[in-house]
Amino acid sequence: MTALLAVSDLTKTFGSGEAxxxxxxxxxxALAAGEMAALLGPSGSGKSTLLTILGTLMKPTSGRYxxxxxxxxxxxxxxxxxxxxxHIGFVFQFHNLLPDFTALENVVFPTAVREGRETAQARARGxxxxxxxxxxxxxxxxxxxxxxxxxQRVAVARALMNRPELVLxxxxxxxxxxxxxMQVMDLIAEINREEGTTFLISTHDEKIAxxxxxxxxxxxxxxxx
Amino acid sequence: MLYGLxxxxxxxxxxxxQTALLxxxxxxxxxxxxxxxxxxxxxxEFILSRTVGDxxxxxxxxxxxxPPVLIQRDGHVLAVIERGRTRTATLPDAATYLPLIExxxxxxxxxxxxxxxxxxxxxxxxxxxxxxGLEPGRESAILNLRGYIVEGSERLGSGIVVxxxxxxxxxxLKLGQTLRLQSSIGASAVLTVGGIYSTGNGMxxxxxxxxxxxxxxxxxxxxxxxxxxxxxxxDLNAADATARRIAALxxxxxxxxxxxxxxLMEALNAQAQTGYFLKTFALITIVIGVAxxxxxxxxxxxxxxxxxxxxxxxxxxxIFVFVTQGALxxxxxxxxxxxLGYLALLPFPSRDxxxxxxxxxxxxxxxxxxxxxxxxxxxxxxxxxxxxSAARVDPVTAIGQ
Numbered sequence: 233m234t235a236l237l238a239v240s241d242l243t244k245t246f247g248s249g250e251a252x253x254x255x256x257x258x259x260x261x262a263l264a265a266g267e268m269a270a271l272l273g274p275s276g277s278g279k280s281t282l283l284t285i286l287g288t289l290m291k292p293t294s295g296r297y298x299x300x301x302x303x304x305x306x307x308x309x310x311x312x313x314x315x316x317x318x319h320i321g322f323v324f325q326f327h328n329l330l331p332d333f334t335a336l337e338n339v340v341f342p343t344a345v346r347e348g349r350e351t352a353q354a355r356a357r358g359x360x361x362x363x364x365x366x367x368x369x370x371x372x373x374x375x376x377x378x379x380x381x382x383x384q385r386v387a388v389a390r391a392l393m394n395r396p397e398l399v400l401x402x403x404x405x406x407x408x409x410x411x412x413x414m415q416v417m418d419l420i421a422e423i424n425r426e427e428g429t430t431f432l433i434s435t436h437d438e439k440i441a442x443x444x445x446x447x448x449x450x451x452x453x454x455x456x457x
Numbered sequence: 458m459l460y461g462l463x464x465x466x467x468x469x470x471x472x473x474x475q476t477a478l479l480x481x482x483x484x485x486x487x488x489x490x491x492x493x494x495x496x497x498x499x500x501x502e503f504i505l506s507r508t509v510g511d512x513x514x515x516x517x518x519x520x521x522x523x524p525p526v527l528i529q530r531d532g533h534v535l536a537v538i539e540r541g542r543t544r545t546a547t548l549p550d551a552a553t554y555l556p557l558i559e560x561x562x563x564x565x566x567x568x569x570x571x572x573x574x575x576x577x578x579x580x581x582x583x584x585x586x587x588x589x590g591l592e593p594g595r596e597s598a599i600l601n602l603r604g605y606i607v608e609g610s611e612r613l614g615s616g617i618v619v620x621x622x623x624x625x626x627x628x629x630l631k632l633g634q635t636l637r638l639q640s641s642i643g644a645s646a647v648l649t650v651g652g653i654y655s656t657g658n659g660m661x662x663x664x665x666x667x668x669x670x671x672x673x674x675x676x677x678x679x680x681x682x683x684x685x686x687x688x689x690x691x692d693l694n695a696a697d698a699t700a701r702r703i704a705a706l707x708x709x710x711x712x713x714x715x716x717x718x719x720x721l722m723e724a725l726n727a728q729a730q731t732g733y734f735l736k737t738f739a740l741i742t743i744v745i746g747v748a749x750x751x752x753x754x755x756x757x758x759x760x761x762x763x764x765x766x767x768x769x770x771x772x773x774x775x776i777f778v779f780v781t782q783g784a785l786x787x788x789x790x791x792x793x794x795x796x797l798g799y800l801a802l803l804p805f806p807s808r809d810x811x812x813x814x815x816x817x818x819x820x821x822x823x824x825x826x827x828x829x830x831x832x833x834x835x836x837x838x839x840x841x842x843x844x845x846s847a848a849r850v851d852p853v854t855a856i857g858q
Contacts, residue, residue: 317769
């Protein structure tokens with residue numbers, strides 16, 4: 233498998249002086265294209281910080297991060313925003329949909345914001361994704377009126393909208409009941425299998441982690457296993 | 458950009474009550490702006506029409522020739538013939554200039570006149586008067602004599618005099634009665650009262666009399682020419698420029714009404730300044746209202762801004778969304794306020810029918826376009842600060858909220 237991303241000697245420090253907290257302490261990691269990996273570790277181990285840095289939403293204090301051959305530490309905000317839009321999808325624990333928009337409008341957002349308008353093509357892809365998520369009856373539903381599981385499936389569809397190479401999921405099932413959680417994970421596994429999208433899923437749940445082919449354990453700011 | 462407009466519109470329509478309140482606030486500011494513009498403009502119009510509406514906007518008078526002086530060879534002045542108290546200079550070629558002046562853009566009426574002093578006598582009663590000879594058919598060209606007539610007619614024919622109500626009362630004159638008018642050069646004529654007017658101006662009503670131009674020629678021994686030409690304009694604010702144009706065209710000394718009216722102009726300027734202050738305060742209120750409402754919206758929507766940023770929305774896009782919201786609020790508020798202002802001004806009498814005791818609101822001076830434009834600009838400026846604040850939202854912190 234070809235390498236999708238690599239980070240080396242990654243450090244992240246918050247605060248300064250007595251309040252200084254080192255969350256990442258020289259973390260190194262590589263992900264190959266098409267992988268489906270679970271990110272495990274206790275609270276405060278640096279999982280979320282690592283995901284945030286990998287998602288280009290935050291820069292590390294030091295270290296290297298390259299994805300698809302691009303140096304993402306040196307890139308400026310504009311370049312990172314564009315890169316994120318094209319190559320990275322996010323699924324958050326609390327779905328984080330735009331409440332004043334329908335399910336379809338939420339899914340189409342990443343493409344529409346790049347193209348400056350909602351094209352018919354984008355709407356068709358968004359609709360296909362929602363159908364694939366089993367939400368054909370909820371396409372034009374206001375997202376605020378969807379159930380927790382439905383919202384999370386819309387979030388997965390949104391993450392896949394721009395056909396990203398990498399999807400970062402931070403506790404995607406942490407807020408769902410067991411059935412909904414398994415439904416979401418089955419979808420993720422299906423997409424990984426069929427489209428080769430790389431998934432890195434942060435979770436505390438051993439059962440969810442067991443569904444992934446690789447488990448990466450983070451402890452005290454470094455990869456421990 | 459279209460997509461940014463959609464997001465901005467959705468945000469505004471998502472909180473209908475809040476948006477309606479915001480638009481209403483802006484509309485009230487614009488309403489005040491429009492109302493003040495119409496009031497200040499109407500007031501200025503009213504004052505001008507009452508003060509200079511019935512006077513000549515441009516006057517052409519012949520220059521009196523320099524008085525003859527007898528000077529010795531060494532430069533000593535031996536004798537000077539003092540200038541007479543009565544104006545004697547005339548414009549002999551007035552008839553040539555009249556068609557030229559009438560064609561100057563903005564000129565609505567031209568009135569050749571012969572003016573002078575005289576005495577009006579009826580029996581033992583005598584009154585000193587100012588005599589003006591007007592061309593028959595152009596009696597109301599400058600002073601709206603027809604509008605002020607209370608008895609008889611303004612038409613000046615041979616042997617007819619039209620005089621003020623106060624003067625008529627002083628001399629116990631009635632319509633159709635005869636009197637003797639003697640000019641300052643001693644010529645006299647027996648005239649019949651053809652009309653009595655009341656302008657409301659005490660000076661005019663007590664001492665001005667009007668006769669026909671041929672009668673004035675006899676009284677002041679002027680077989681040809683006139684002593685002055687009075688000109689009325691459609692826009693009295695254009696008097697200075699038009700006077701310069703007429704002077705260049707005719708070579709005559711054309712004097713605009715603004716010469717010697719500095720105090721009136723200062724008063725009108727002061728009034729206009731007051732209007733600018735009030736309108737500026739109205740705009741400031743709009744800007745503060747829009748800025749605070751959008752700042753609040755920015756704070757409330759921080760998590761959503763964070764999500765948008767995470768999904769690949771650039772800072773420029775976020776700024777565009779919030780600035781567009783400001784522009785839309787400004788446009789809606791501006792249009793509503795201007796429409797409300799227009800509707801509120803409808804019941805007031807038009808500028809041609811201003812009456813004493815009522816607010817002289819001029820619906821045509823509501824500055825509607827200016828109010829809407831300034832409001833949109835103000836609202837856009839007001840939204841820049843909240844928009845920049847929104848663009849600076851850290852997606853990680855915002856999503857974690």
